[in-house]
Amino acid sequence: xxxxxxAERFKTNRGGIAGLVILGLVILVAAAAPLLFPGDPxxxxxxxxxxxxxxxxxxxxxxxLGRDILSGLAHGARASLFxxxxxxxxxxxxxxxxxxxxxxxxxxxxxxLMRLTETFQTVPAFILALALIAVMGPGVVSIAIAIAxxxxxxxxxxxRAEFLTLKQREFxxxxxxxxxxxxHIIFQDILPNALAxxxxxxxxxxxxxxxxxxxxxxxGLGDPNRATWGQMIASGRxxxxxxxxVSAIPGFAILLTVLAVSLVGEGLTDAANPRTGRR
Amino acid sequence: xxxxPKGEGRAADYFAGRALVLVRRRLAQALPVIVxxxxxxxLLLKLAPGxxxxxxxxxxxxxxxxxxxxxRAEYGLDQPAIVxxxxxxxxxxxxxxGQAVLYGQPVLTLILERLPNTLLxxxxxxxxxxxxxxxxxxxxxxxxxRPEDTAIITLGLVVYATPGFWLGLMLIVIFSVKLAWLPLAxxxxxxxxxxxxxxxxxxxxxxxxPTVSLALIYVAIYMRLMRAGMLEVYGLDFVRTAKAKGLxxxxxxxxxxxxxxxxxxxxxxxxxxxxxxxxxxxIESVFSIPGxxxxxxxxxxxxxxxxxxxxxxxxALLVITVNLIVDLLYAQxxxxxxxx
Numbered sequence: 001x002x003x004x005x006x007a008e009r010f011k012t013n014r015g016g017i018a019g020l021v022i023l024g025l026v027i028l029v030a031a032a033a034p035l036l037f038p039g040d041p042x043x044x045x046x047x048x049x050x051x052x053x054x055x056x057x058x059x060x061x062x063x064x065l066g067r068d069i070l071s072g073l074a075h076g077a078r079a080s081l082f083x084x085x086x087x088x089x090x091x092x093x094x095x096x097x098x099x100x101x102x103x104x105x106x107x108x109x110x111x112x113l114m115r116l117t118e119t120f121q122t123v124p125a126f127i128l129a130l131a132l133i134a135v136m137g138p139g140v141v142s143i144a145i146a147i148a149x150x151x152x153x154x155x156x157x158x159x160r161a162e163f164l165t166l167k168q169r170e171f172x173x174x175x176x177x178x179x180x181x182x183x184h185i186i187f188q189d190i191l192p193n194a195l196a197x198x199x200x201x202x203x204x205x206x207x208x209x210x211x212x213x214x215x216x217x218x219x220g221l222g223d224p225n226r227a228t229w230g231q232m233i234a235s236g237r238x239x240x241x242x243x244x245x246v247s248a249i250p251g252f253a254i255l256l257t258v259l260a261v262s263l264v265g266e267g268l269t270d271a272a273n274p275r276t277g278r279r
Numbered sequence: 280x281x282x283x284p285k286g287e288g289r290a291a292d293y294f295a296g297r298a299l300v301l302v303r304r305r306l307a308q309a310l311p312v313i314v315x316x317x318x319x320x321x322l323l324l325k326l327a328p329g330x331x332x333x334x335x336x337x338x339x340x341x342x343x344x345x346x347x348x349x350x351r352a353e354y355g356l357d358q359p360a361i362v363x364x365x366x367x368x369x370x371x372x373x374x375x376x377g378q379a380v381l382y383g384q385p386v387l388t389l390i391l392e393r394l395p396n397t398l399l400x401x402x403x404x405x406x407x408x409x410x411x412x413x414x415x416x417x418x419x420x421x422x423x424x425r426p427e428d429t430a431i432i433t434l435g436l437v438v439y440a441t442p443g444f445w446l447g448l449m450l451i452v453i454f455s456v457k458l459a460w461l462p463l464a465x466x467x468x469x470x471x472x473x474x475x476x477x478x479x480x481x482x483x484x485x486x487x488x489p490t491v492s493l494a495l496i497y498v499a500i501y502m503r504l505m506r507a508g509m510l511e512v513y514g515l516d517f518v519r520t521a522k523a524k525g526l527x528x529x530x531x532x533x534x535x536x537x538x539x540x541x542x543x544x545x546x547x548x549x550x551x552x553x554x555x556x557x558x559x560x561x562i563e564s565v566f567s568i569p570g571x572x573x574x575x576x577x578x579x580x581x582x583x584x585x586x587x588x589x590x591x592x593x594x595a596l597l598v599i600t601v602n603l604i605v606d607l608l609y610a611q612x613x614x615x616x617x618x619x
Contacts, residue, residue, distance in 0.1 A: 015436075118308075119315040122595045126557025127575055131587050134579050135327045207440070214442050215561045219576055233445055244452040251445035258440035266436070 016267015090148030095155025103163025162194035203265030397570035408497035416505020508540035549605030
């Protein structure tokens with residue numbers, strides 16, 4: 001798919017490996033959350049506002065209602081990763097579709113699709129996401145859809161740029177001479193060659209999607225029956241004079257996860273562009 | 280650029296001419312975008328459960344069928360969709376964004392009333408992010424590959440991964456609750472009688488924490504751009520000439536490389552304006568600043584889609600305007616740029 005030796009180059013990138021390890025741990029915790037912490041993380045299980053390390057049944061303490069913070073973190077990882085991955089995947093699919101059609105066909109199709117892209121770039125993404133959620137109703141799925149719908153312009157522009165150059169190449173002409181149809185040329189011939197930069201951009205979108213999700217669920221637009229990191233931070237707001245750790249801990253979880261994704265993204269970028277090396 | 284000597288006057292005319300071409304071209308490009316946004320807004324209004332009349336009736340606690348039908352007719356909601364769309368566009372062109380049900384005020388009045396607070400927050404955040412980003416980027420580029428460079432890059436990644444609203448809360452805990460140095464929330468002390476410089480100082484004190492929270496992620500972005508830009512310019516021939524002339528490293532960095540590397544950053548300012556505006560939604564909510572971001576959040580909570588879409592429209596107009604200003608600035612700064 002990418003250049004030969006891609007994996008070897010990624011392996012030499014210490015930051016990328018560190019990111020991969022942290023991200024692996026987060027994914028593991030998210031996957032194992034129902035086993036490690038059976039029961040609803042929103043259930044009241046202990047004395048309210050138990051401080052971290054005070055009671056070993058709740059290593060990270062409890063919030064103002066007496067909910068286990070560690071259990072919330074583990075279950076919250078599921079929502080963050082779900083939204084991050086689904087939104088990024090959706091954004092990339094929409095971007096590839098619009099970018100490839102615009103770049104391949106050119107002319108008025110390109111012109112109108114680019115106007116559409118510009119429109120989505122002009123409206124502030126977060127405000128548009130709010131409007132989409134207002135229409136769809138709050139919840140994890142609407143958040144994922146809303147983020148996908150406001151994040152596809154980057155992939156679309158990159159895909160279009162790749163298609164504009166690649167469609168001039170000889171292998172495309174050869175394929176056309178062989179009588180291949182447009183959809184075959186777009187998806188079988190050109191797209192595989194255009195994927196590398198799009199995938200690298202994907203990691204940036206995952207990172208920003210996790211951040212947007214945390215902000216939206218902080219504002220209370222997530223699923224009220226599901227633990228999310230943003231919602232945990234919000235629940236600590238009313239007690240942060242006395243128990244600031246309730247808000248602090250989930251914030252660190254977000255920071256660590258987004259940092260891990262960014263580090264992996266950096267590693268992918270460096271490995272995909274061996275000549276630029278460390279920019 | 281009025282009364283000036285002959286040559287300068289000609290240059291001014293030249294710039295004015297180019298500016299006019301640029302403005303005209305940008306407006307022609309913006310028009311379809313504006314229409315698309317309005318059509319999108321209209322679609323969202325139609326897709327949403329219930330319409331403006333339902334929302335209004337809900338807030339006044341119900342009404343009989345006759346009143347509802349009359350209101351529908353008044354708003355044109357009994358017309359076919361295409362007529363309604365035309366009506367919506369015609370109203371939007373005159374900046375008639377309807378009434379904000381909850382506040383009993385026209386949406387436009389509400390937005391314009393709150394816009395200054397948002398613009399103030401954004402201006403201070405952009406200044407901080409740009410200034411700090413440039414300084415850090417230059418510092419990193421001058422020590423490329425050394426531990427200082429790695430440290431700045433790592434710091435940038437950590438900063439980029441920090442949710443701004445969470446940082447805001449933590450800053451409140453430290454500086455407002457524990458240390459009591461800075462105010463907790465709001466844009467100025469409520470019901471205060473401060474005037475003149477005292478009031479300015481009061482507002483500035485209120486702006487410190489929200490500004491830092493909103494700016495931080497952009498510090499990381501500008502730092503990276505600045506560093507990359509500096510490194511690119513360092514590789515150019517004229518820098519080697521400057522070195523060969525025996526200029527000091529400081530002089531080369533600040534007088535020769537920086538001015539060339541900083542120009543593309545100006546364009547980024549315009550491109551980032553929209554995301555910054557989006558970011559102010561959650562920051563204004565954290566710090567209870569009565570700006571349009573907080574208004575957007577309140578509209579979602581109160582299911583006032585019409586007000587929210589009014590904000591979508593007005594913020595898009597704002598983004599277009601700011602980008603136009605940035606383009607003009609850029610053309611002024613770099614005469615090589617054709618008004619393309």
